Amino acid sequence: MTGRRRAALLATATVGALAMLSGCSPDSVVEGSSISVELAAPFTSLNDATGYGNTATNTAVAYATGADFTFYDNTASLVRDESFGRIEVVADEPFAMRYTVAEGVTWSDGVPVDAADLLLSWAASSGALNTPGLSDDDVVDDATGAYRDDAASDVVFFDGALNSGLQHVSQTPQIGSDGRSITLVYDQYFADWELAFSMGLPAHVVAESALTLESGADDSAADSKQRMIDAIVDRTADLAPISRMWSTGFTAEELRAHPDRLVTSGPYTLNEPQDGEPVRLTVNERYSGEHRPRYERIDIHTGGNPLESVQRLANGDVDVITPQPSGELQGVLNDTDGVRIAGGYDAVYEHLDLRFANSRNQAIENPLVRQALLTVLPRQQIVDELVATGADADATAPRDSFVLMPGSAGYQHAVDSNGSAGFADPDVKAATRLLAEAGVTAPEVCVLFDPANPRRVQEFQLIRDAAAPAGFVVSDCSDPNWLEMLGDPGAYDAALFAWRSTNSGVTGLSSRLHSTEGATNFSFYASAPVDGLLGELAISRDSAEQEDLLAAIDEQLWADGYGAPLYQYPQLVAHDESVDGIVPSPMPPGVFWNVWEWQPAGN
Structure with missing residues (x-):
């Protein structure tokens, strides 16, 4: 399995609800209006359903230029578009x-x-x-x-x-x-x-x-x-x-060579992409649905350093930015005139996975050793020092569920019963007792992570330092090719990375948790009770029953020492005060979910 396909499969499940929203009138386009948006990655493909094209920027472009039967709103609720x-x-x-x-x-x-x-x-x-x-x-x-x-x-x-x-x-x-x-x-x-x-092409x-x-x-x-x-x-x-x-x-290169393939069905059309230039979207005059846009043109730029993005926003070079949140960045934005800030959760969460088989040093395969390590994890410290931004108060708490996103239906129900409260604060004495019971001295745990990601480096250091007093030897298995190494037998004992939710489904959990069908079961986790619960979940027709099944899976994962969810990624969108209608969604395509409602202030 390639890294691009692994990245496409790194998804968790939350439970969504149905809602209906009204669209706007067909005469709502403001003549001559335009808006510039900065996203983190370049546009590479109009077909975001492929492994190569499955990136956040491509999804945003495909969404703005495509019509479909459903979409997600800013509460991660699924909405039907019956005008399509x-x-x-x-x-x-x-x-x-x-x-x-x-x-x-x-x-x-x-x-x-x-x-x-x-x-x-x-x-x-x-x-x-x-x-x-x-x-x-x-x-x-x-x-x-x-x-x-x-x-x-x-x-x-x-x-x-x-x-x-x-x-x-x-x-x-x-x-x-x-x-x-x-x-x-x-x-x-x-x-x-x-x-x-x-829908697609x-x-x-x-x-x-x-x-x-x-x-x-x-x-x-x-x-x-x-x-x-x-x-x-x-x-x-x-x-x-x-x-x-x-x-x-339908890659950008192919579209430049064959502009006749630039045919879309949504509120906007994609202009021929030019190498090194912003991606330009213009109103689709043949669009007949309820999502008729206000802005006549959208230019999508590729960003870089978050502080430089803020400067471009302050200078008026772009109107909307979506930088990775940090306390420093939040402070700069708060001091920038003419800027509005929208915060919340992104549908991505950081976690530490522990291996159940094929580990590097074998000690972590002992359930008592796994529980001991989880007992000393400094989850709150990680959030306080690396994540809390002030953009959203809820982002200052660790995530306590493996299977549900904070704020989603069923999350609190699962947290109340899943046993996560037992791992809220590091307990060196309890961890020491567990290691003594296991008969293990100085167990080595080698952690795989991306050495180029400063936040992951700091997470590793905090975990290493917190585990040392209990006797753990937490070592560095970081590698620039960490994504390719996920699942490799003998390569590591634990892994720090993020899962991304791409929808509110419940069946996607099988991909990473099922003992025999898990395409992304990198930990070699095998649990007959969880396999059974996943099977029930796949055929469940009742949302309340689904919540109970998810809570039961969550409880089993904590009991088995599967690993630990660390935090939900905060989301940060900043925009010029001349723009109205920016309300980001945690689900893809993020800030673009209501692109048709963006409009010049006072319009």
Whole structure:
């Protein structure tokens, strides 16, 4: 498994609720208005469902230029956008859902969004059509997002979100008689059914770019869509070039070479990306949904040093920045005139994982040793010294759940019963007793982390110093290639890194906790009770029952000495006072979730 795919899979689960929001009127665009936003990373791909394209900046661009059936608001609640289309449960046994695009919805080139586009999205993220036995390592180049030179031309490999839930829809979806809908039939009930499917790339553009079609034909888009449908339904030879184009044809480099692929369905369109220049979004005049934007143009810049970002904001070079929070940065922003600050949680949390097998020094595999180490972890000190920013008072407390985000439904219920209170404060005497009971003297625990991340270096030092009085020898296993080393047998005893939530689902936990199915179970954790609870969670239809199951999983993880959640990342967005409507969400795409509500102050 490559680092890019590992990064894409590092996700936790929280529980979301449903809400409905109203959109804005179609005449709300302010003529001549523009806004500049600075994000941490450069834009590299319009297809953020691929391993290469799965970055925060790419997701923000794809979101602003794409329409979909659902999105997250600033409370991490899932919202349906019925101006784009409807989701309906049409059968309970077998469990089936119908997705229908609303009448009149088109791509930015005027071609209707329809069943061909929906069918392509299923093919790309179900894995049902991929050549068996292949992984992204075999096919896609990590550095460029292109197919490897040695990848066979007849390989079918969609580098999509293959663990999103559509892997449980093994049957080819049925196209509705209206031509705008498909029906997904699940192999078994899937608790996160509402999160499994999302829109993506235009089928006619993918097909036209991948296949040799008659040029100049009036019905070329229709022909392309039909070729796409035939390829998926009949498994024709067209699948190989289609999958290649879907996976690799929408990187920034490819878009510069082929600007005809810049076709989108959302409030904004993407201008041809220029190397070294800001990414420019402009209003999509053919967009007919409720999310009609106010700003006519958005320029997205790539940031760097947070303090330099604040200076650019103060100088008026950018209007919105999203720097990594720190106490120093908070103080500078507080003293900067004309700036507004929005804080809260990000859907990322820091944690320490302990290995249950295949460790470097073996001592950590003893459950008493794991409990002893957790007993001396200075979690509150880590938060106080490294995290607390003043942007959000709740960010001054450690996170106490492995499976739920602070503030989410069920979080306090889990914390009240999961046993985390026993690890609130370091207790050297208790740790010493546990080590004596284990019959272990001076156990060595080598910690893997990113040596280039100052905060991780400080976390390691605080843990090392706090554990030493109990007899632990905490050593440094840091490595610049730490991401590639996650899961490597014998490489380390514990790991410091972060999990990122990409949705509010409950089934994603299996990826890192299940003893046999966990693609990111880097700790080799194996628990029959947790496996059973995960199985129940996957088919649970009741939110209250899901909360109880999550709390039970949490309790077992603490009891087993799985590791320790350290803190939820604080989120910091600063913007010029000339901008209204900036209210960041903890879920991707973060500050961009309500991009259509951004507007000049007083508008």
